[in-house]
Amino acid sequence: xxxxxxxxxxxxxxxxxxxxxxxxxxxxxxxxxxxxxxxxxxxxxxxxxxxxxxxxxxxxxxxxxxxxxxxxxxxxxxxxxxxxxxxxxxxxxxxxxxxxxxxxxxxxxxxxxxxxxxxxxxxxxxxxxxxxxxxxxxxxxxxxxxxxxxxxxxxxxxxxxxxxxxxxxxxxxxxxxxxxxxxxxxxxxxxxxxxxxxxxxxxxxxxxxxxxxxxxxxxxxxxxxxxxxxxxxxxxx
Numbered sequence: 001x002x003x004x005x006x007x008x009x010x011x012x013x014x015x016x017x018x019x020x021x022x023x024x025x026x027x028x029x030x031x032x033x034x035x036x037x038x039x040x041x042x043x044x045x046x047x048x049x050x051x052x053x054x055x056x057x058x059x060x061x062x063x064x065x066x067x068x069x070x071x072x073x074x075x076x077x078x079x080x081x082x083x084x085x086x087x088x089x090x091x092x093x094x095x096x097x098x099x100x101x102x103x104x105x106x107x108x109x110x111x112x113x114x115x116x117x118x119x120x121x122x123x124x125x126x127x128x129x130x131x132x133x134x135x136x137x138x139x140x141x142x143x144x145x146x147x148x149x150x151x152x153x154x155x156x157x158x159x160x161x162x163x164x165x166x167x168x169x170x171x172x173x174x175x176x177x178x179x180x181x182x183x184x185x186x187x188x189x190x191x192x193x194x195x196x197x198x199x200x201x202x203x204x205x206x207x208x209x210x211x212x213x214x215x216x217x218x219x220x221x222x223x224x225x226x227x228x229x230x231x232x233x234x235x236x237x
Contacts, residue, residue: 002124004032007115008172009131012057012184021091022187025114026084026180028172032128034079035172041078042171045070054168057181062199068178069206075175076210076225082179083227085114086187086218090233108148113229115159116152119222128161132173139164182207183228187216 011025030038046052049067060068075082087110115129131142142162149157167173182204185191191201204215211226213219218230 002126004126004128005029006032006035006128006130006172008170008176009111009114009129010167010173010176010180011132012180021089022184023087023090023110024084024180024184024187025087025110026082026176026183027114028176028179029081029083030079030172038078038080039171041074042071042175045074055174055178056167057177057185057200060197060199060203062202065199065202068199068203071175071178072203072207072210080172080175081224081227082176083114083117083229084180084183085110085229085231086183086216088187088230088232108145110231111145112148112152113231115149117221117227117229119224123158125158127159128163129159130163130165130170130173132167132177133164178203179207183215186214 007027007029009025009027012023043052046055046067049064049070051064051067055068055071115127129145131145142164146157146159146162149159153159165173167177182200185200186204190196191204208215213226213228215228217228219226219228221227221229
């Protein structure tokens with residue numbers, strides 16, 4: 001009997017002209033029926049630290065560092081899985097040659113690579129895809145993503161349900177945001193700057209220790225728990 005999973009997708013540095021040399025799109029994945037249990041467990045951790053507000057990479061605070069570490073510990077002891085596509089050398093993108101002159105076409109290619117992983121997605125599984133709302137194009141992007149996945153899977157897509165929600169409404173989206181934020185920060189070498197955020201550097205160090213991987217490098221393709229697909233764009237010149 002096939003199982004249904006929920007996939008919570010977030011993205012960092014994904015805009016074409018945002019000035020960043022990288023892009024990171026990732027998800028956390030859980031069995032659909034497990035959401036109430038996992039949501040409750042994460043909320044309990046937050047309450048234990050007297051910090052019930054949203055966890056967001058852009059708003060980390062040193063006073064909440066013990067909370068972030070316990071959330072990371074919980075991830076590695078739970079059934080949650082994480083995967084991301086880390087795009088490097090974004091400045092080398094040649095949309096005219098490879099993406100019909102459209103950055104959005106490239107974006108959906110990356111989403112396809114993110115979601116269709118033969119090593120971690122058995123053929124008999126079905127998926128619900130939940131994306132963080134970024135702008136007013138949310139509903140249109142969901143429709144385009146659905147069409148893309150149907151075409152790429154020759155009419156038999158395992159991705160059956162799509163929804164936009166806001167990250168403050170969902171604990172798993174917040175976890176995705178924390179992980180891709182750490183990966184993007186490390187890959188952009190922000191941690192090496194004189195004014196680097198101490199709490200962000202601490203979170204990066206702890207996540208690398210628990211995962212056993214450097215956040216700015218790829219993992220083995222068949223890594224189930226914490227998977228990073230290192231996608232490097234070569235210059236076309």
